[in-house]
Amino acid sequence: MNDYTTEDEALDRIRQLWGQYGKAIVILSILVAGSFGGRNLWVSYKSDSAENSSLNYSQLLLAVDQKRFEDAYEIGSEIIKTDAQSSYAELSSLFLAKISFEKGDYDVAKNTLTALIKSSSDLNTGNIARERLARILLSEGKTDDSQKVLENSKSMDLTNHLLELQGDIMKTRGDLESALSLYQKALAKNVINGQDSSNLSLKLNDIKNNLAGTK
Structure with a gap:
């Protein structure tokens, strides 16, 4: 991590x-x-x-x-x-x-x-x-607590990093469709911002492969 x-x-x-x-x-x-x-x-x-x-x-x-x-x-x-x-x-x-x-x-x-x-x-x-705390909690396997930290925010802009974090949470929960959608949105923002997307692309490919294997 x-x-x-x-x-x-x-x-x-x-x-x-x-x-x-x-x-x-x-x-x-x-x-x-x-x-x-x-x-x-x-x-x-x-x-x-x-x-x-x-x-x-x-x-x-x-x-x-x-x-x-x-x-x-x-x-x-x-x-x-x-x-x-x-x-x-x-x-x-x-x-x-x-x-x-x-x-x-x-x-x-x-x-x-x-x-x-x-x-x-x-x-x-x-x-x-909040983002940092949520990531630590997620790394400890406390998925629900991680999500609650984000939900309790008064206002959080959907940055590329936050979208990716939410995708990580959904992936951990087994909701691969939601994770895929969030990762795709994060990737789009990365492209707009000119930021490196290599790690995010790996996550996307992994999700796509997992989804393909379930069909």
């Missing part, structure tokens, strides 16, 4: 933007991709009101980029502790959940995402957390 194939590109983009805009206006492009699905999330801040948090967050991104995950976790935890109401804290929570997941600390990752869903003031960030 590891699709973080474009994360290095995202971190490269963050470094470019940071160098371009400096402290005047901090523009962060975070690709929340991979194990939990993904999307592009843009956040803008005036440095006058968030300079300290932005500098700490830059250190967090650097630590993640250099795979210093223990340092990243410590920095992210400090951001959440000292600036809990900021968007930096919410984005840090997403990173902490990801780090915990990749370490195998699934309960910690789930608790972090659940807390973020409850506290997030940003609908987009909250929905990203």
Whole structure:
């Protein structure tokens, strides 16, 4: 369950933007991709009101980029502790959940995402957390719980990643026709967005072969 194939590109983009805009206006492009699905999330801040948090967050991104995950976790935890109401804290929570997941600390990752869903003031960030939590639950075989997490959202755009996730849920339930339809819709959005569809194409072919075998 590891699709973080474009994360290095995202971190490269963050470094470019940071160098371009400096402290005047901090523009962060975070690709929340991979194990939990993904999307592009843009956040803008005036440095006058968030300079300290932005500098700490830059250190967090650097630590993640250099795979210093223990340092990243410590920095992210400090951001959440000292600036809990900021968007930096919410984005840090997403990173902490990801780090915990990749370490195998699934309960910690789930608790972090659940807390973020409850506290997030940003609908987009909250929905990203929902997608990630739903993917973890699905990986644990908790299909119904995974579906409930998505259904409890106030508003979730049907992104390609969400469509693929819903397709995964339907496939796990044995509803191959619904899974096929969802995967096809996800693939169409991938094509429009110019995103890699190799993994999704494999899922589609697998579903088609399974359906052909039942006829």
